[in-house]
Amino acid sequence: MSVTLEILDPRHDPEPDGWERLRTAAGQCVTWRYDLLRAYAWAAQAPVLLTVLYEDGAAAGAVSASLRGVRPRRGSYAARRDVAGVVDVHAPGNRSQKGWWFTGDPAPERRRELLRGYVRGIRRELGPGWRAVVWREVSPGEPAQLPGAVKLTLPTAPLAKLATPWRDLDGWYATIDRARRDSLKRRARGFAADPELSVAVGPARELVTGAEAAALRAENDLKHRARLFPLAPLPQPYLDALVGGDEVMAIAYRDGGRLIGLSLILDHLAWPICLSWGALPPETGGRKHLYFDGYVRMVEWAIAAGRAGLVFGKGQADVKRSLGADLVPSSALAVPF
Structure with a gap:
């Protein structure tokens, strides 16, 4: 070869x-x-x-x-x-x-x-x-x-993946802990009753601009700047191109016209990838527990779209496991030349 x-x-x-x-x-x-x-x-x-x-x-x-x-x-x-x-x-x-x-x-x-x-x-x-x-x-x-011949292994955060074989959300709810299920449903009812809050799920290009996505991502990225080799914040030109295409879904939470929460999903016929989550803190106009509601919306969308599952990504492993995700071990391998 x-x-x-x-x-x-x-x-x-x-x-x-x-x-x-x-x-x-x-x-x-x-x-x-x-x-x-x-x-x-x-x-x-x-x-x-x-x-x-x-x-x-x-x-x-x-x-x-x-x-x-x-x-x-x-x-x-x-x-x-x-x-x-x-x-x-x-x-x-x-x-x-x-x-x-x-x-x-x-x-x-x-x-x-x-x-x-x-x-x-x-x-x-x-x-x-x-x-x-x-x-x-x-x-x-x-x-x-x-x-x-020589490989140095460093365990890293596991990758969370959730298979979505169900017909509706009830199938998913039945697989998770009762306390978690009840809290998700209670919060969903609370958000539905909030007259100022609107939630939209669909192609990102129809729901959000690159500037809005960049602002919320920048706030979330600051939480992760201390790790080794951190990702640079994605700039607005990148996000303009990303959300303007045909392969990205969004879950957008707005208070009036103001974007207060956003999840971006890289669509895929089998396993879409949850790329990012960003939200305003409650003290600056956000809502408590939007993070958890975002998972409900993602799972609901994946089931309706007939996807095999969702890649929830890394971080917050215990939370994602409580939502039914499998944690796939992952590592970094350093190999000298």
Whole structure:
């Protein structure tokens, strides 16, 4: 098998031939769309590279990575790469996906060979100062598919996933703890009786602007800035493009005309991804417990839309487990070159 790479800087390089067809055929969500990759790369805190993998000349998959250099960055990154650092493989724009995927469903040994080709090629591209690759969101059983003899494993927050095989919400309610079920129903009745509150569920482009989404996301992002390699806040141009497309759903809570709560969902025929939640605190005009009601609306939408399930994402694992989600173990794997 001959593996070759097309290594792209989305800020400057044109979209590769057939990229949109490749993305959609592989079932990848909208955050891999090239215009969004470009907007994400311009806002990122480290240079971003998209690599398309070719096997004997045919596209076989892709890898997205940030180049974590030795010099600390503040704000947006400098135009040039560092001479040394670590290749951080992660999905662009969210941490509920992996940063690598394949066309079709290759066997584990073929996946390993494709990723071995990626590691060799990216090392040649970057030079000897780059010492390791970090693979994020590695699921149980996957370490054997990743190349490298020495692997350092760091457990990370589990990924919450909820299957939605029911005909209606009652089927879901029947699976969760009675106290949780009663509180969800009680809060839903309270919100329905609030004359100032309106709730809409539908395509994001019909319900919210990029500026509104950016304002609520920025408030939520501040809670997570202390973690290692935090995601940079998604800028308004990125969110303008994201919510203006056809593959994003929204749950929007408004008090009068003012947006006070917003959930964005990356739609998918099988497993949509809950990308983000943001809300105003009660002291500035929000409502208590909108966060929980948002899950009720998401599950109701997924059931009605015939989706196999929802990816609830990371964080708040105990809450999501109480809502019936399965927690899939996840880890980061550091592999020295």
